[in-house]
Amino acid sequence: MGRLNINNINPHVRAAEYAVRGELAVKSEELRAQLSKGDAGLPFDHVISANIGNPQQLDQKPITFFRQVLSLLENPQLLDKEDVLINGLGYKTDVIERAKFLLKHCGSVGAYSASSGVYAIKESIAKFLERRDGFPADPSKIYLSAGASSGVNTLLHILAESPKSGVLVPIPQYPLYTATLSVLNATCVPYYLDEHKAWGTDLEAIRSSHEKAKSEGVDVRCIVIINPGNPTGASLSEADVRAVIDFASQEQLVIMADEVYQTNVFIGQFHSFKGVLRKMQQENPGKYDDVELASLHSVSKGMVGECGHRGGYFELVGFDAEVEAAIYKFVSIMLCAPVIGQCLVELMVNPPRPGDPSFELYDKEYNGIANGLRERANALHKAFAQMEGVECGEPQGSMYLFPTITLPQRAKDAAAAEGRKPDEFYCMRLLEATGVCVVPGSGFGQKEGTLHFRTTFLAPGTEWVSRITKFHQEFMDKYR
């Protein structure tokens, strides 16, 4: 017997749940391994990982400009052969210029950068934010991170003063939030999104969750907003964003705005918390000056889809200088975000512009990806509309659909007999029958008595969608 067992490790790690890579994901990898060994006993010939927003695992090709620049950063010796690059490989001059610019400021992508990131990259991000929002941004308030996840981890670490420290988290939510709060032994204060209003924020629901938590002695200090939503896809109106900021200001809540899907918007437009806050500050001098906002972005989503590079950043607004110093110290302990990922952030926020040699191809690739995502979202939505007991709002944004499923009582009984929640049972049967891996709604949280699943719409083609509809019909027939 060694020292460690499941009952004496960190109980907060033990308690954390992270369904996106949970039992179903593990099972899907086993099935994939079985298939690759030539196992012919399965009723499908490949596994579709619709459980995770991982575009390049499926169909999405990286954007050429980005990867050409990265190839030069990885091998700067190529810059000695400009002629071969241009005439032999078709690299454009803006690719070469950008690589030189980034190398000048990183030194080498193999060197640690400053703890909060390469300063010139933070300047590029600030310029992007200025263009996006129409208000100035300060590079020194920007922190590069290893994907947005690492930024969330940093910010929640700072916020978690004691087990009574509470963070308002939307339900359904991306389970990074609940899992990290669990590890930190802080309090998750759930507030429900309104499925009947296209999964928008419901200020009354937020207010009552907040009141209830306060009455229970919770020191609620932050509200998390995921916009566009994960898993819901909801894209908030400016009015919704304003209402949240106003509430946070009244109640002295730090706003954590997870905006990693900001370019994945199909209906309406994206309203950044930073931009709306600055407008409110301009309209109401003095009133919103003490709002604390951290907004996060990433190279993993959008049309970039570079999850594996673990690039991201967060911007702080209104934070106390000593708190910022503590954030800086905290990120220093892990040294720095991956430098090649930092460079990819720079490329994302500062892509080729009209007239630049690489613009035409960039624009074509970018729009091709955007259109592909929209088409697939609509095709999937249409399929769901025809499935018995399945209801799903129109695709609005992000990379997911999150339909409600109504299952027969006999299916619920069969799930209980297996010790599973009904939505887990449904998703497990779906995986076994079709090779399509989705995540049960219980992994994100859902209102008592409702059932959902989350699926990405990243997988190419429609064949896998018909696998789902066929399975669903058979499942309903069996348990009706």
Add this chain to the structure above:
Amino acid sequence: MGRLNINNINPHVRAAEYAVRGELAVKSEELRAQLSKGDAGLPFDHVISANIGNPQQLDQKPITFFRQVLSLLENPQLLDKEDVLINGLGYKTDVIERAKFLLKHCGSVGAYSASSGVYAIKESIAKFLERRDGFPADPSKIYLSAGASSGVNTLLHILAESPKSGVLVPIPQYPLYTATLSVLNATCVPYYLDEHKAWGTDLEAIRSSHEKAKSEGVDVRCIVIINPGNPTGASLSEADVRAVIDFASQEQLVIMADEVYQTNVFIGQFHSFKGVLRKMQQENPGKYDDVELASLHSVSKGMVGECGHRGGYFELVGFDAEVEAAIYKFVSIMLCAPVIGQCLVELMVNPPRPGDPSFELYDKEYNGIANGLRERANALHKAFAQMEGVECGEPQGSMYLFPTITLPQRAKDAAAAEGRKPDEFYCMRLLEATGVCVVPGSGFGQKEGTLHFRTTFLAPGTEWVSRITKFHQEFMDKYR
């Protein structure tokens, strides 16, 4: 007034100390910025960052084979132009083959991998461990991480059951350990290394620290060993490694072996904990079967020096299956280690071999770096030997020297008047006078009444060494 201030954030983050990127490092960056603006008022014309083992920030060039492969992983379209790669750019066929192998197994470096890393890369690591140690290794027990730091963070998270959970940490140590234990609110149980035995482990010191902690109610559950040492450079003998394993076995302590400097050894040879443990298990059937060992490695150090890529791994031996599952879940929350960094780990553990087209250049570059490090270490050591009140053992390994300094009482008084520790005072004056940034011994821990500083020997040339000796003489003259 916003919600957060330094007195209501997470007190454990507030308490953490990380001197490697502390006040001196911040000051050195300010000086560098001053110089780049053309400030002529300073007594030096460039800053030398000898405070951090960041080889490529200084002189070290990346190894060509590694970077050629990475350039193809970043831009796989280049693989369609093999002729240009070979004839135009001088890429060898083994570069192209390796890139194809890695792409086959990653899909894209822009896709998330499995949470614990790309399986084929884990297989390569296992083969490397088998060659290194002469014993089998199991790929499924290997976890890719974002540098070794992230692996240490994971393992300490698992170990920290309560504030009474104790971890034996060598003093002096790399402050990642104390900082992370502070953030986790667990107990650091310091044990002193023996400066008079070339900073080796002193089993009596370990035993008495352990006993003392136990008598104070600490649940000591792990011992950290950094071999070769940081900041000390010590390279442990096989006998020392055996003694630690035997002690850990008797006391049921998990062994965390930080072996990131395993190729930076000048005197004697590196003895891995895994290899020695397997030998002891073979020699004493049954006796050491329940030893739990986690050993860590990284692409950041050695002759690779690719800190910015944040690549690393840890291997588990003897861990309970449910504990491993908790580790897997924990790393899943952050999704995966940077994939291009994972690929670099593969290249490090599986470099070109004699007869391979890229071998000759690889071998030349590798040995050039190794010899350069050795020469600089010796030059620095020689300089220290001539400095008044400075004592420093022969360079043994890692990238650091950690001399003792004996300062006059008047210097200590001047430090106290500034509210600084004497070694901090000395290092601050050194930085201001010479632009050379080192880290005071107090940042790593040192025996009461002793003073040290840590310097890397990565900076090229010897001019900066003479800046130090000149400063030292003047400092001693002033305060004698």
